[in-house]
Amino acid sequence: MTKQDHEINNSKDRGQGVVKVMGKYLIRTRYQVTKIYQLKSRPQGVPLRVRKMLKSAQAIDEFNQDGV
Template identity: 60%
Template sequence: MSFLFGKRKTPAELLRENKRMLNRSIREIERERQGLQAQEKKLITEIKKTAKEGQQMGAVKVMAKDLIRTRHQITKFYQLKSQLQGVSHKSERERQREREREITDLATMQGAWSSACGGGTPGAGRGAPGAGCGRARARDRRRGWRRKPVRARDRRRGRQRKP
């Protein structure tokens, strides 16, 4: 609904925003994971201290279970971070592919313009042998068609036989 009250965002702007959100989420996950690792170290020292005293074994058992939960959360954060990085890399790859597509389209358009304007082989005018971008030849080759052979008389006169 943002397009009703303001201008519509371009795909490049949307991609930039999404990339920003992904990077922000990755940083937040990394901070939380580091906090959990600090908590894990504190728990380990506390478990050792309480176990040395030897009187509160029930408390040690509860802390050990909490330590296991913390370790599971840390591994989940690692998985979540790698998934977000995968999404980020995938969007970057798609962006690269789109750029390549634009470049090839631009090159194809330039080739079409040059052949339509009499390009092709140097010195060949429009409709002369060798003019054109060769798409028809490639298409015919894919379809298995062959050009009919040019007779010697026609070759001398500069004509080509129609297929």
């Protein structure tokens, strides 16, 4: 558990009304972290897609040269 989880649990036990806001903040933060990880992993797949596009473009060029 993170520090925020402990704070939320302690506040909940004391009956403070801030728990709902803290919970929403925690969920929002976790979502943003996952989103950052997803965005970081995207550039790793770009070279593969570029190579695939180049191969396709070369195949189209060869077809056009042979067909004409």
